Amino acid sequence: MEAGLESVVAAHTVLSDVDGEAGRLVLRGAALEDLAGVADFETVCARLWSDLGPDLPSDLRAALGAARAEVWAEVAHLDDGLVALSPVEGLRALMARLADGEGMDAALRVTAAPAVFTGALLRRREGLTPLAPDPEAPHAADLLRMILGRSPTAAQAAALDAYLVTVIDHGLNASTFAARVTASTRAGLVSAALAGISALKGPLHGGAPGPVIDMLDGIGSPGNARPWLEAALDRGDRLMGFGHRVYRVRDPRADALKAAIRRLGVDEGRLALGEAVEAAALEILRTRKPDRPLETNVEFYTALLLEALGIPSSAFTCIFAAGRAAGWVAHAWEQVATGRLIRPRSVYVGPQPSALRAAEWFGRGEPGR
Numbered sequence: 001m002e003a004g005l006e007s008v009v010a011a012h013t014v015l016s017d018v019d020g021e022a023g024r025l026v027l028r029g030a031a032l033e034d035l036a037g038v039a040d041f042e043t044v045c046a047r048l049w050s051d052l053g054p055d056l057p058s059d060l061r062a063a064l065g066a067a068r069a070e071v072w073a074e075v076a077h078l079d080d081g082l083v084a085l086s087p088v089e090g091l092r093a094l095m096a097r098l099a100d101g102e103g104m105d106a107a108l109r110v111t112a113a114p115a116v117f118t119g120a121l122l123r124r125r126e127g128l129t130p131l132a133p134d135p136e137a138p139h140a141a142d143l144l145r146m147i148l149g150r151s152p153t154a155a156q157a158a159a160l161d162a163y164l165v166t167v168i169d170h171g172l173n174a175s176t177f178a179a180r181v182t183a184s185t186r187a188g189l190v191s192a193a194l195a196g197i198s199a200l201k202g203p204l205h206g207g208a209p210g211p212v213i214d215m216l217d218g219i220g221s222p223g224n225a226r227p228w229l230e231a232a233l234d235r236g237d238r239l240m241g242f243g244h245r246v247y248r249v250r251d252p253r254a255d256a257l258k259a260a261i262r263r264l265g266v267d268e269g270r271l272a273l274g275e276a277v278e279a280a281a282l283e284i285l286r287t288r289k290p291d292r293p294l295e296t297n298v299e300f301y302t303a304l305l306l307e308a309l310g311i312p313s314s315a316f317t318c319i320f321a322a323g324r325a326a327g328w329v330a331h332a333w334e335q336v337a338t339g340r341l342i343r344p345r346s347v348y349v350g351p352q353p354s355a356l357r358a359a360e361w362f363g364r365g366e367p368g369r
Helices: 041-049 060-077 080-084 087-095 104-125 139-148 154-166 174-184 189-200 209-219 222-234 252-264 268-288 298-308 313-338 355-361
Strands: 016-019 024-027
Touching: 024 041, 024 252, 041 060, 041 139, 041 154, 041 313, 060 087, 060 104, 060 139, 080 087, 080 104, 087 104, 087 189, 087 313, 104 139, 104 189, 104 313, 139 154, 139 313, 154 252, 154 298, 154 313, 174 189, 174 313, 189 313, 209 222, 209 268, 209 298, 209 313, 222 268, 252 298, 268 298, 298 313
Parallel strands: none
Antiparallel strands: 016 024
16 A cells, blocks of 8 residues: 555546646546636536535525625634634634535535635734625625725736636545545535645645745745755755645646736736746756656745735635635535445554553553563
């Protein structure tokens, strides 16, 4: 058995196909590049959910808007203790208050909650009053409005839509697997999402984009990229935004997000810094680690895009959850439909019992003899 369940097939899914050798991501029959920057979040969410759970609402945008208004009631429980937590931990705590279930109402709450709670948490951390959701607004635009305190431009809303679509689903990654395991127990969609968030917050998964900003800030200018990166590797540091567990070539989501950044028209100096760091990092990694395929992954351009939208790096994982929650719901429904509890086996490699050891543990005999 390979470490980390490498090469183990744990599920059959109609939701997404991650081809690590070709660098391709398919979302329910459509290539990522045909969706990101073209379809909005609600459209791709409907694509994922179709025929898996209860019947879709005739107007998913309106239903999701109503769900944002519903979960807003939980913001009243946002006390100083929750505000003092990291944003993703505060998000998890507020989501734990939601009513669980396996139906469409629970699915809508799970998908709506990260948008509403992230904005409320960030504004409270700044000493500002949280903004109530606008049920009539598109999901991405309303998410940004609740964070920024103003209506986003059309270009900003489109950029966040592209991001949410890009991360909505990605095979059986750690958070999705955690969500499917939980769903297999019939615990409910909120419980499945809480398992997903708990896995997502780790630095080896969704907690990684924030440190990309720290890296870029530390480098400062394109000319400093190579010496800074060389020094980081000399210390044994990992270069955030490079390498992926599945992709042996460039992560296709990186290109989708880079295109979204260009459409947004971000500060050219910041983008130039990012491109210089990317080029230097790839060259150094190919020289130092020629046997390891370490290419740009989704985290690198996620950081640049979300920063350009005015989202603080401390909340990047929350925005990731805002997109991935819809995927967790789809996988949970797909798993429940199998009627099968996920229960893999382990191989015991510890010591075998002996009469002497048992006597010592239970106070019989003379220890050490």
